[in-house]
Amino acid sequence: MNLEKVVFGFFIVLAMTLNFGFFIGDIDNPSHHHVYELYAAIVVSLIATVLKFGDRTHVGAILLSTSLAADLQLITAAILWAALDGKMDEASLTVYIVSLSGGALMANFISVILLIAETISQRR
Amino acid sequence: MDSILFLILRRLRRPLIFIIVSFGIAIIGLTLMPGTDDKGHPWHMSVFQALYVISYTATTIGFGEVPYPFSQAQRMWMTFSIYLTVIPWFYAIGKIITLLQDPSLRLAMSTERFARSVRQLQEPFYILCSYGESASVLAKALDEKGMRVVVIEPQQERLTELELSDTRSVIPYICADAKLPENLIRAGVHHPLCSGVVTLTDNDEVNLAVAVAVKLMNPDLPVLARAERDDIAANMASFGTDHIINPYTLFGDQLAIRVHAIGTYILHEWLTDIPGDTIPPPETPPRGQWVVCGYGRFGKSVIKNLEREHISATIVEAMPQLTGCEQYILGSGTEAKTLIEAGIESAVGIVAGTDNDINNLSIVMTAYELNPKLFVVIRKNKRHNDTLFKQFNADITMQPTDIIAHECLAHMISPMLAQFLALARNQSNSWSNQLISKLVGKVGELVPETWAVTIDQQGAPAVAAFLSKGHPVSLYNLTQDPTDREQQLDLVPLMLLRDNMPILVPDTFTTLAIGDRILFCGRPAAKATLPILLDHVKTLAYILDGVEVPDSIVWRWLKTKLQANCASHT
Numbered sequence: 001m002n003l004e005k006v007v008f009g010f011f012i013v014l015a016m017t018l019n020f021g022f023f024i025g026d027i028d029n030p031s032h033h034h035v036y037e038l039y040a041a042i043v044v045s046l047i048a049t050v051l052k053f054g055d056r057t058h059v060g061a062i063l064l065s066t067s068l069a070a071d072l073q074l075i076t077a078a079i080l081w082a083a084l085d086g087k088m089d090e091a092s093l094t095v096y097i098v099s100l101s102g103g104a105l106m107a108n109f110i111s112v113i114l115l116i117a118e119t120i121s122q123r124r
Numbered sequence: 125m126d127s128i129l130f131l132i133l134r135r136l137r138r139p140l141i142f143i144i145v146s147f148g149i150a151i152i153g154l155t156l157m158p159g160t161d162d163k164g165h166p167w168h169m170s171v172f173q174a175l176y177v178i179s180y181t182a183t184t185i186g187f188g189e190v191p192y193p194f195s196q197a198q199r200m201w202m203t204f205s206i207y208l209t210v211i212p213w214f215y216a217i218g219k220i221i222t223l224l225q226d227p228s229l230r231l232a233m234s235t236e237r238f239a240r241s242v243r244q245l246q247e248p249f250y251i252l253c254s255y256g257e258s259a260s261v262l263a264k265a266l267d268e269k270g271m272r273v274v275v276i277e278p279q280q281e282r283l284t285e286l287e288l289s290d291t292r293s294v295i296p297y298i299c300a301d302a303k304l305p306e307n308l309i310r311a312g313v314h315h316p317l318c319s320g321v322v323t324l325t326d327n328d329e330v331n332l333a334v335a336v337a338v339k340l341m342n343p344d345l346p347v348l349a350r351a352e353r354d355d356i357a358a359n360m361a362s363f364g365t366d367h368i369i370n371p372y373t374l375f376g377d378q379l380a381i382r383v384h385a386i387g388t389y390i391l392h393e394w395l396t397d398i399p400g401d402t403i404p405p406p407e408t409p410p411r412g413q414w415v416v417c418g419y420g421r422f423g424k425s426v427i428k429n430l431e432r433e434h435i436s437a438t439i440v441e442a443m444p445q446l447t448g449c450e451q452y453i454l455g456s457g458t459e460a461k462t463l464i465e466a467g468i469e470s471a472v473g474i475v476a477g478t479d480n481d482i483n484n485l486s487i488v489m490t491a492y493e494l495n496p497k498l499f500v501v502i503r504k505n506k507r508h509n510d511t512l513f514k515q516f517n518a519d520i521t522m523q524p525t526d527i528i529a530h531e532c533l534a535h536m537i538s539p540m541l542a543q544f545l546a547l548a549r550n551q552s553n554s555w556s557n558q559l560i561s562k563l564v565g566k567v568g569e570l571v572p573e574t575w576a577v578t579i580d581q582q583g584a585p586a587v588a589a590f591l592s593k594g595h596p597v598s599l600y601n602l603t604q605d606p607t608d609r610e611q612q613l614d615l616v617p618l619m620l621l622r623d624n625m626p627i628l629v630p631d632t633f634t635t636l637a638i639g640d641r642i643l644f645c646g647r648p649a650a651k652a653t654l655p656i657l658l659d660h661v662k663t664l665a666y667i668l669d670g671v672e673v674p675d676s677i678v679w680r681w682l683k684t685k686l687q688a689n690c691a692s693h694t
Contacts, residue, residue, distance in 0.1 A: 036152070039171050043148040050141050054134025056127075082172035 011048040012063075012115050015070065016108035018044055023105050027098045028091040035081070038101065042074045045108070059118050066111040073104035128232050135223050139216035146212045150178045150205035159195040167192065177202075182209035231299075238298040239310040245296075247272050250536060251311045253302035253323040253334045255282045257507045258350075258528040260289075262322065265398040265533055267291045269573065274311050276302040303333040305341065313341050320346040320536065324369070324528055328356040335365045348532055352421060367535050371524035374531055376425030379501070379520070381549065383409050383433045387556030392545050394560070396530040396537075397571040399648065407519050410499050411435055412472030417457035417487050419449045422477040422503055422522070437475075438466045458486040463494060473499035477522075481509045485516060538576040540643040544619045547628055559629060563645060566616050573651045574618070577602075577658065579640040584658035590668070591638050597668065599642070600632040606656050606663045609670060613653055615646025 018041040025032025049067040052060065077100035084093055154174040161167040169177070173191070180187050181202065194202065223229060242249075249272035252259045256277075263273050263286070275297040277283050283297050300307040302323065312318045323334040331349045338347050346366040351357040357368045381389045386408045393403055414430060414437040416423050423439070424447075430437050440457040441449045455462030457476070468474065474491045476484035481504060488500050500518040504510075513521050534542045548556065563572070581588050590597050599620070605611035620630040621641040627634075630642075644654070657663055665673045674680050 035171055039152065043144060046144045047141055050137055050144065053137050053140075054130050056130055078171075082170070085170070 008051055009115060009119075011044060011051055012108075012111055015041065015045045015048045015067075016105070016112050019070070019074070019101060019105045019108050023098060023101050025098075028095050030090045030094045033094060033098055033101075038074070038078060038081070038097070041101070041104075042071075042078060045070050045074055045104070048111075059114060063111055063114055066107045066114070070104040070107035070111070073100045073107070077101050077104075128229070128236060131229060131232065132223060136216070136219065139212065139219045142212035143209075143216055146209045147175075147178055147182065150182075150201075150209050151175050153201050154178060154198065154205065157195065157198040157201045159192065159198050161192050169198075178205060178209060181206055182213045184210060184213075235298060235300070235310065238296050241294070241296040242274055242310065242312040242315065245272060245274075245312065245315065245317060248317045248319040249274055249312065249315075250319055251276065251308070251313070251321045253308075253321065253330075254325040255279075255286055255297070256325060257525040258532075259322070259324045260285070261525055261529040262324070262532050262536075263295065264289070264291075265529060266536065267293060267295065268398050268400065269537065271536070276300055276307055276311050278302070303330055303337070305337045308334070308337055308341065313338055313345065318342075318345060320348065320366075322348045322532055322536070324348075324350045324532070326350075328353050332356050332360060335360050336363060339363050339365065346535075348535060350528060367531075369528055369531050371527045372421045372425045374527050375422065375522050375524075376429040378527070379409065379426060380429035380433050382406065382520075383411070383430075383435065385549075385551075385553035385556060387553045387560060388549055388551065391548055391556050391560055392534075393530065394563075394571060395541065395545065395574055395645065396533045399571050399573050401571045402569055403571065407499075409501070409520070410472040413438070413467060413470060414473045414475065415440060415457075415463065415466045415468055415471045415491070416475040416477060417441075417484075418476070418478035418503075419444070419447045419452065420477065420479060422479075423447075423475070426475050426477060426501075438471075440466050456483060456487075458483055458490060460490050460494060463487075463491055468494050468498075471495065471498065473501065475501040475503075477501075477503045479503075479505055481505050481512070485512060488516065488518060537574050538643065540576045540619060540621060540641060541574050543621075543626060544628070544643055547619075547626060551628070562629075563616055567614050567645065567647050567650075572645050573648050574643065574645045575651055577642045577644060577654070579636050579642070580638055586657070586659055586661045586664040587636060588638055589661055590664060591636065595668070596635045597664070598632070599630060599634045599636060601664070601667050602636075602642075602654070602657060603632060604657075604667045606653060606667060609667050613646065613650040615644050615650040615654065617642050618645050619643040 018037060022033055022037040022041050045067065049064070049071055052064040052067055055061070055063070077097045080100070081093070081097055151171065151174045154177060155169050155171055157169070159167045159169065177190065250266065252263055252273055252275045254277055255263065255275050263275065266273050270292065272293060273295050275286060275295055277297065277299065278301050280299050283299055286295060286297055298307065298310065302308065308321070313321065321334065321338045323331045325331055328351050331351060335347050335349045338345055343364070348367045348369060349360055349365050350369045350371070351360055352370055352372065357370060360368050378389060381392070386406065389406060390403070397403055412435070414435055416427055416437045417440040419427070419439050419441040427437055427439065439449055439452040440455055440462055441447060441452045442454070442456040444452050444454065453462055453466045456478070457463060468491050474488060476487040478484055478487070484502050488502055491498055492500070501520045501522065502513065502516070502518040503522045504513050507525060534545055577583055579587050579591070587597050599617055603612050603615060603617070605613050617630055617632070618628070619642070620627040620634065622637060622639070644651070657667060662673045665671060674683050
């Protein structure tokens with residue numbers, strides 16, 4: 001067992017689960033989507049991105065790009081939230097944010113699939 | 125470039141994670157701390173406000189407590205956050221700065237920059253696999269001639285010299301070992317515009333390794349290699365090294381040429397020197413008894429060539445067993461006794477050809493005292509002894525550096541020039557003298573430019589167009605000035621190559637044919653002007669017939685109309 005692999009897998013999976021936790025619920029109901037959950041998703045996603053730096057293999061490159069896609073969408077959601085809070089009705093703002101985080105969830109999902117695929121292909 | 129980016133990212137992984145984690149903790153804590161707004165209501169910071177406050181605190185900018193003064197709890201958390209975030213921040217900055225100064229990263233970056241600048245070269249270029257004494261002379265001469273050069277050199281000090289030297293165009297260089305094929309690839313062995321590889325290090329093994337590598341990677345690429353040992357030279361020749369340069373053999377040859385045809389020698393030196401230089405008039409070595417000190421590679425070549433000119437020589441050698449010498453006077457030649465024994469008082473010339481500069485100077489100074497009328501040939505080994513040799517002012521100072529550079533130039537300027545010089549050696553001295561006076565009359569005393577022109581669709585489209593229409597163009601037409609056809613350009617055709625048959629100094633009324641190749645010699649201005657004449661049909665028409673051809677359709681139509689009118693009236 002390799003501690004580095006444990007940490008690596010942990011953050012990638014955690015990024016997806018936190019993202020999923022924020023995403024699940026009625027899309028226009030603000031009480032179903034907590035700000036701290038989005039916050040945690042962003043922080044963990046950023047850590048996962050940095051952990052993927054420097055891997056020169058093909059799978060490593062795709063993993064990094066999925067993470068960058070997730071970061072982009074989550075951060076856009078956070079910026080929207082900070083900028084538009086109180087300027088429009090909460091329901092439609094929540095729809096924007098949750099749909100963006102849904103996009104990020106897809107990217108995180110691909111990331112986890114790649115991780116699983118790579119793990120299975122390791123014949124050890 | 126990719127590899128460098130990945131290297132940076134990999135090294136920055138840890139500091140970036142520290143920053144993200146510490147910011148993450150500090151921000152979330154700040155939003156949880158209870159505070160009060162300006163009206164005294166309980167208030168919590170939003171995530172965005174906390175991010176803002178922590179960002180300016182961690183980077184030590186510090187705007188103060190916004191939007192409302194902090195509560196005691198918030199201040200306590202901020203105190204903790206400052207220590208938590210500022211330290212990772214500085215750690216990351218320190219890491220980035222160390223990374224930028226990291227020798228391996230800098231090497232990777234400079235290698236990458238070199239490979240990129242080579243890839244981006246748009247003109248033909250040569251690869252020099254060293255930047256030693258001869259290669260630096262060669263690089264300067266090629267640069268003066270407007271040819272591009274790329275340098276691989278393992279010693280940083282020599283590259284610093286290159287960096288400080290004043291060149292016309294940028295010379296990309298890399299501090300690396302030319303023996304490694306990857307460095308040759310970076311230098312552009314596979315580049316479509318690479319015109320050749322020149323390896324002139326003073327180590328035969330290195331030259332051999334480079335020649336083998338280049339011939340394996342790109343067999344069509346010409347390779348010029350220096351080789352002093354015969355076995356290495358034979359090895360190089362066996363796999364097709366195009367030109368093998370042995371400075372000692374070359375010098376022997378040149379000495380022989382100087383003895384029997386000084387004019388040919390001057391012609392050779394003059395055509396292969398750096399454009400714009402002047403060369404001092406050389407002296408002819410006298411015939412008679414010679415004394416040769418040192419029977420090494422240099423001495424052997426000198427003796428062989430002197431014997432070919434029927435000049436007898438006495439050999440002075442300190443280690444005859446090592447050099448395989450049969451008839452000799454034992455000694456180094458630095459003492460008067462040995463020299464007198466060799467008959468210095470009745471000799472006409474002396475050759476100091478040992479591999480030690482100080483000994484060589486000592487030999488000629490002793491000999492000079494014994495016989496002040498001697499013709500002195502001295503071998504110089506190290507460039508840093510230049511001042512001493514200048515002070516002595518021998519009749520001929522043999523510098524391997526210059527000889528190698530001249531020989532390389534003859535091959536690199538144009539293969540035709542090397543062919544011309546080889547043919548010129550077989551001509552008489554008076555032929556050379558006539559040619560020199562003709563050249564000097566046309567292009568002046570300064571070293572001229574030499575270049576080759578091919579008469580075909582690419583090299584001279586206008587000439588090719590006229591010839592294919594059946595309109596004869598003579599060599600004389602190519603020497604006329606495009607601005608005024610009564611004037612002549614400052615150039616001389618040296619050689620015409622038709623169906624691989626060379627014609628030396630062709631008659632100017634020779635009519636050209638498609639496929640002809642002409643070697644010109646002339647002033648730089650003439651070299652710049654000639655392409656106008658070769659490329660533009662209109663200019664060439666003016667030269668041939670003295671008529672200005674109209675450019676546009678309208679004018680052409682008007683002209684034919686006018687001509688038709690004139691014809692019908694008369």
